[in-house]
Amino acid sequence: MLSLVNTDTHVLILGEPGTGKEVVAKSIWDLYRKIIDKEFNPFDCGQFDPNLIISELFGYEKDAFTGANQKKVGIVEINNGRMLYLDEIGNIPIQNQGVFLRFLQFGEWKRVGATKTNRSNIQVIAATNRDIYDNNIFRADLKDRFHEIITLPPLREREGDVPLLTDHFLSINNRNVSFDNSVYEKLEQFSWPGNVRELNMWVSRICRKYKDIQLVWDEIPDALKPEEIKYSSGFEFPEL
Numbered sequence: 001m002l003s004l005v006n007t008d009t010h011v012l013i014l015g016e017p018g019t020g021k022e023v024v025a026k027s028i029w030d031l032y033r034k035i036i037d038k039e040f041n042p043f044d045c046g047q048f049d050p051n052l053i054i055s056e057l058f059g060y061e062k063d064a065f066t067g068a069n070q071k072k073v074g075i076v077e078i079n080n081g082r083m084l085y086l087d088e089i090g091n092i093p094i095q096n097q098g099v100f101l102r103f104l105q106f107g108e109w110k111r112v113g114a115t116k117t118n119r120s121n122i123q124v125i126a127a128t129n130r131d132i133y134d135n136n137i138f139r140a141d142l143k144d145r146f147h148e149i150i151t152l153p154p155l156r157e158r159e160g161d162v163p164l165l166t167d168h169f170l171s172i173n174n175r176n177v178s179f180d181n182s183v184y185e186k187l188e189q190f191s192w193p194g195n196v197r198e199l200n201m202w203v204s205r206i207c208r209k210y211k212d213i214q215l216v217w218d219e220i221p222d223a224l225k226p227e228e229i230k231y232s233s234g235f236e237f238p239e240l
Helices: 021-033 049-056 092-108 160-171 181-187 195-209
Strands: 011-015 043-046 083-087 123-126 148-152 177-179 214-217
Touching: 011 021, 021 083, 021 123, 021 148, 049 092, 160 177, 160 181, 160 195, 177 181
Parallel strands: 011 123, 011 148, 043 083, 083 123, 177 214
Antiparallel strands: none
16 A cells, blocks of 8 residues: 555545554655655644644634734644644544645645635645544545545454564564463454554563563463453444
């Protein structure tokens, strides 16, 4: 899928929390933007009051609203010419998504309280853990402004990835800890509701306790074992 992306491609990444959406965004930046951008630029829409997201993105003029005591330059203007990673775009109120949609399609935007239209050349990589087809959260045409949509399945549907990811996280922790096959077999039986992030944290906990050892499942204390067996998800991202 990343082979279809270039420096002009707007990409929407869908997936449950912890599935690695930001990892994919950083991979796009590494492949296509690292040599031309100064840095990877994330903006978490979930960190702001939903009613303030548009003013944070596009800025505002002095006296545009109560408390706007001076002009503010927005994230979009600051990062003109670069890639911008927008996490949790489902927090943008649906009544404000038309402004965001026009920015995606034409690169046009206005500061809140301004009449002048500005243009920016920005590659947008956006992500959400919410249902893009829920018309109570997203405008139906918002997804159509992205050139590519990438769906990341939850870890419970990626059994073959669990051993590979586990080995990767073991190597990162650099404690010379390894697992017997009994551990991998058990790990594939758990649901991992926190997905890749939860597996990473679990491996880190094991590595904080042990060093220079190969562990079998029965040697791991119950207090350190994952708790939830697999279950059926109540929501699945549809095929695109």
